[in-house]
Amino acid sequence: MYIEKMYINGEWLTSADTIEVFNPATKEKIGVVPNGGQREAELAVSAAFSALPSWSKRTAAERSKYLMKWSQLIDENLNTLAEIMTNEQGKPLHEAKGEITYANDYIVWYAEEAKRIYGETIPASHPNKRIFVQKQPIGVVAAITPWNFPAAMITRKIAPAIAAGCTTVLKPSEETPFTALKLVELAEQAGIPKGVINIITGDAPTIANVWQSDRRVRKLTFTGSTEVGKILMRGAAETVKKVSLELGGHAPFIVTANADIEKAVDGAIASKFRNAGQTCVCTNRIYVDKSIVKEFTQKFTEKVSCLKVGNGLDEGVVIGPLINQEAMDKVNNHIEDAIQKGGTVYVGGNPLKELDGYFFEPTVITDATDDMFCMYEETFGPLAPITTFDTIEEVVERANNTPYGLAAYVFTENIKEAIQIAESLEYGIIGLNDGTPSAAQAPFGGFKESGLGREGSHFGIEDYLEIKYISLGL
Numbered sequence: 001m002y003i004e005k006m007y008i009n010g011e012w013l014t015s016a017d018t019i020e021v022f023n024p025a026t027k028e029k030i031g032v033v034p035n036g037g038q039r040e041a042e043l044a045v046s047a048a049f050s051a052l053p054s055w056s057k058r059t060a061a062e063r064s065k066y067l068m069k070w071s072q073l074i075d076e077n078l079n080t081l082a083e084i085m086t087n088e089q090g091k092p093l094h095e096a097k098g099e100i101t102y103a104n105d106y107i108v109w110y111a112e113e114a115k116r117i118y119g120e121t122i123p124a125s126h127p128n129k130r131i132f133v134q135k136q137p138i139g140v141v142a143a144i145t146p147w148n149f150p151a152a153m154i155t156r157k158i159a160p161a162i163a164a165g166c167t168t169v170l171k172p173s174e175e176t177p178f179t180a181l182k183l184v185e186l187a188e189q190a191g192i193p194k195g196v197i198n199i200i201t202g203d204a205p206t207i208a209n210v211w212q213s214d215r216r217v218r219k220l221t222f223t224g225s226t227e228v229g230k231i232l233m234r235g236a237a238e239t240v241k242k243v244s245l246e247l248g249g250h251a252p253f254i255v256t257a258n259a260d261i262e263k264a265v266d267g268a269i270a271s272k273f274r275n276a277g278q279t280c281v282c283t284n285r286i287y288v289d290k291s292i293v294k295e296f297t298q299k300f301t302e303k304v305s306c307l308k309v310g311n312g313l314d315e316g317v318v319i320g321p322l323i324n325q326e327a328m329d330k331v332n333n334h335i336e337d338a339i340q341k342g343g344t345v346y347v348g349g350n351p352l353k354e355l356d357g358y359f360f361e362p363t364v365i366t367d368a369t370d371d372m373f374c375m376y377e378e379t380f381g382p383l384a385p386i387t388t389f390d391t392i393e394e395v396v397e398r399a400n401n402t403p404y405g406l407a408a409y410v411f412t413e414n415i416k417e418a419i420q421i422a423e424s425l426e427y428g429i430i431g432l433n434d435g436t437p438s439a440a441q442a443p444f445g446g447f448k449e450s451g452l453g454r455e456g457s458h459f460g461i462e463d464y465l466e467i468k469y470i471s472l473g474l
C-alpha cells in the first residue's frame with residue numbers, strides 16, 4: 001500500500017538512510033521513505049530540465065490527454081488513496097475521499113485550461129509593425145507542500161504546471177509522503193513521460209536550498225507556514241525566481257444581527273472543524289453581534305458537543321487526530337492562555353487521554369478578548385473562541401487587524417450589509433453565508449502575509465507562464 005521510494009527521471013529509488021512515517025491516530029509507525037538530500041535534489045532538477053524541451057513542445061491537447069488519464073486513474077484508486085491519507089494524516093475517511101475528489105478537480109480543470117492559454121495581438125503605433133503577445137511555460141517548477149492536504153496541495157500545483165508545459169520537482173511533507181507517492185505512481189501509469197514529475201522525500205531545508213539556488217528552477221511554489229514561506233521567498237531572490245506562496249491565515253467569522261443563525265452555526269462548524277481545525281482557511285475567531293450571542297453560542301455548542309472524535313477509519317467519526325504532539329501542545333497553550341486572560345471554556349478543553357493518538361476535544365471558549373493568543377495566532381486545531389461586537393465598523397476593523405489575509409466568513413441575510421462587509425475585509429477569499437468556499441474553478445490565495453499568487457481557476461495557470469512580446473517589423 002505504501003510506496004517507500006522516490007521517483008526521479010522515471011526511476012523509483014531507495015536510500016540507505018530513511019525517515020519514519022507515523023499514523024497520528026495510533027502513533028504507530030506505518031512505513032519509511034528515503035531521506036533524500038542534495039544529490040537527489042540536484043538529480044531531480046536535472047531530470048526536469050532535460051524533460052522540459054519535449055514536454056513544453058507538445059500540443060496543449062496532448063498534455064491535456066495525459067492529465068485526463070491521470071485523473072481517471074485517481075478516480076479508479078480513490079478508496080486506496082483515501083485510506084493511505086487517513087492512515088498518515090488522520091482525517092476521517094469520508095473527508096479523505098472528499099479531498100481526493102477535490103484534488104482531482106484541479107487535474108480536470110487544468111487539463112481543460114491547458115487548451116485556453118491564449119495570447120493577444122495589440123494595435124501597433126506604426127503601420128509597418130505588428131505586436132504579438134504569447135504565453136510560454138516558465139520552465140522547471142519546484143513545489144513544496146504541507147501535510148494538511150496531502151493530495152490537493154500537490155495537484156493544485158503540479159496540474160497547472162504540467163498543463164502549462166512546465167516540468168516539476170516536488171517535495172511533499174515528511175509527515176504525509178505516501179499519498180503523494182501514490183499520486184505520482186498513478187501519473188507514471190498514465191504515461192506522463194519521465195522527468196515531467198519528479199518527487200523526492202528527505203530533509204526539507206537541504207532540498208529547498210538546492211532548488212532555491214539552482215538557476216534552472218524558474219518557479220517556486222509553496223504551501224505551508226508564513227515563517228518558512230518567508231525563508232523561501234528570500235532564497236528565491238538570489239536567482240529571481242517567480243514565487244507563489246499559500247501561507248498561514250487567521251480567519252474571522254462574523255455573524256451579524258441579520259444572520260440566519262442556523263445557517264451561521266452550520267457554516268461555523270464546517271469552517272472551524274474540518275480536518276480537526278487544521279486548514280489555513282479554518283475559522284480562527286468568531287465575532288457575534290451582542291444581541292444574538294446567547295442564541296448562537298447555545299446552538300453552536302450543542303452541535304460541537306455531538307462531533308464524534310476518533311480514528312478516521314471508524315464509522316461516524318467526524319474529527320480525527322491532530323498531526324503530532326507539537327500540534328496538541330499548541331492547542332493546549334492557546335486554551336490555557338485564554339483561561340488566564342478571562343475566557344470561559346464552554347465545552348471541551350482537554351486532550352482525549354483514553355485514545356492512543358493525538359486527539360483533542362472540540363472546544364468552544366466564550367468571552368474571548370483580542371489579546372488572547374488564539375485571537376491572533378493560528379491555532380491549527382479544534383478550538384473556537386467566541387467574542388462579541390457592537391457595530392459593523394468595529395468588527396471589520398478588528399477582523400482586519402492582523403498580518404494575515406487569507407479567508408474570512410460573513411453571515412448576514414441583509415444584502416447591503418453583506419456587500420459592505422465583504423468589500424471592506426482585507427482577505428483573498430470571502431465566504432458570504434458559505435463556510436466551505438474552496439473550489440477548483442475559483443481563485444484561492446491570500447492578501448498581506450498570507451501569500452502571493454492564486455491557485456485554481458483560470459488565474460492559477462498564469463503563475464506558471466511567462467509573457468513574451470514579439471514586435472514584428474514588416
Ligand code: ADP
Binds near residue numbers: 148228
Ligand atoms: P506546516 O505548519 O504545514 O508543517 P511548514 O511550513 O513547516 O508548515 O511545512 C510545509 C512544508 O515546508 C513541508 O513540506 C516541510 O517539509 C517544508 N519545510 C519546512 N521547513 C522548511 C525549510 N526551512 N525550508 C524549506 N522547506 C521547509
